[in-house]
Amino acid sequence: MDRLTEIAGRLAEVRGVVAVALGGSRATGAAHPDSDHDLGLYYRPPLDTDALRLLAAEPTGTSVDVTEPGGWGPWVDGGAWLTVDGHRVDRIYRDLDRVRRIWADCQEGRFEMGAQPGHPLGVYSHACVGEVAVGRVLADPGGELRALRERTRRYPEPLCEALIADARWEAPFILAAARKGAARGGSFYVAGCLFRAVGLLVHALHAHARFWVLNEEGAVRAAGDLPAAVPGFAARAHGLFAAPGTTPDTLRTALDAADALAAEVCGRLTS
Template sequence: MNIPENKQRLLTQIADDLQSVEGVAAVVLGGSYAAGMASDQSDLDIGIYYHADKPFKVDDIKAVVEKYAVSPATVTDFYEWGPWVNGGAWMITEHGKVDFLYRNIHQVQQTIDKAQQGEWENHFEQQPPYGFSSVIYLAEVNICQPLYDPAGVLAAWKKAVSVYPRALRETIIRQSLWSADFTIWQAAGFAEKHDVYNTVGCMARAVKNIMAALFAINERYPLGDKRVMEQLQDAAKVPAGLREKVDAILCVSGDTLPQNVTRLTALHQEVVLLSDGLYKPLYQL
């Protein structure tokens, strides 16, 4: 990690304060700094883990935030924002933006266990643009830097996710490529009717599913939709010119809808060829 000295001091101070809060079971650095993709403008993303049966008090988190915030900050209660991004805080400090993310240890453990069995889900309404994939929990564990972990919870999880689950890979590839296949079929019909609203919606949805399949094909956990191309840039099994092809698919006008769907169909076929024979359509469309 290449964290500026002022941000490193701030991170250490905040982590020390958080670990003294009753109910805080672990504290980690996550986000772009942990993933090695940070820029000068990157936030500090701090994960705060707790046990559901003995959580910390949100007022105690507010007290930590108020110590460092230089302008009014946001601190949420548990699960106010949805079932996956289950709470946190957003503040501006004298050294830049800092985000807190709450994480329920039981929920993360359950998600990791299900992933080993090939179970995952995507909650579309959780956040823009494409929702929250449960696999992000595994990505967070994989890249995070523990700052406080007295019970070794993160250490055990890191070992569990260090090898991409075979069953998860197969499930995501099959489900995502089928969803894309079915969605492209729908997009073609909408394009014939010059229905911009539905065609564009289908194309964005299909591209999202194609990207999910590419992560699984390359046995990588996605950290979310931000910088998705950077996350895949050195992957071994990616269509040549992926970014340019996606841009060409999603840059549309009312007159180009059929051509855009044709490009999308071609990209899907390329990814199917990269899927090690795992993809077979459920039905003939």
């Protein structure tokens, strides 16, 4: 941690960088020995990426691919994948003013979803607020990120209500739509609908518990431990993808199981 704090302090001196925080599993305590160290670089344009490239090259003396803002897509803003002292350390840009705007949306019960490489379900806009809420601030000269973190620690009730309402109507809707594909043996379409339906339930269960979801990885397993989860939720959800088959009959069987799971979960959800 001392090494990360040192790195964060130097990054915070770069023009445009407002604060640096440790995020992901390393911040939440869910890390495995081989988990990456995710450093969120909270910035305001213009960001001095030339200075970031120089800092990235210091450990090895070789050039490192450091993107401009937006280089990785619309939601995971950009950054660099590094190895420092034998450990993977990822820098991930976060436009601080955009995070603030999304936080304001959260308090009004508004959220967006966007396509992003590496996120098959899509990125929920409020994930970047969750990163602030659960992150560990390493460098924040002006105290701005710490102040925002304190405000985001309390999960907004309007956002909770919106995510639960979204699951209640869309999960049954998309599973009903999947039946058209099942009748034609459309495994690809049915699998996508199943994935979307489970994702909706996962987000609703976390919202009900007032927990932030940062990404899809591990989210089903985590949802199974939440108070509103039905017994065996994770096993039942994962089982939907184990062998849905390619025939209309097997696909309909998988959708029957998904309908039952969605109905049970939604029946337990209250805002």
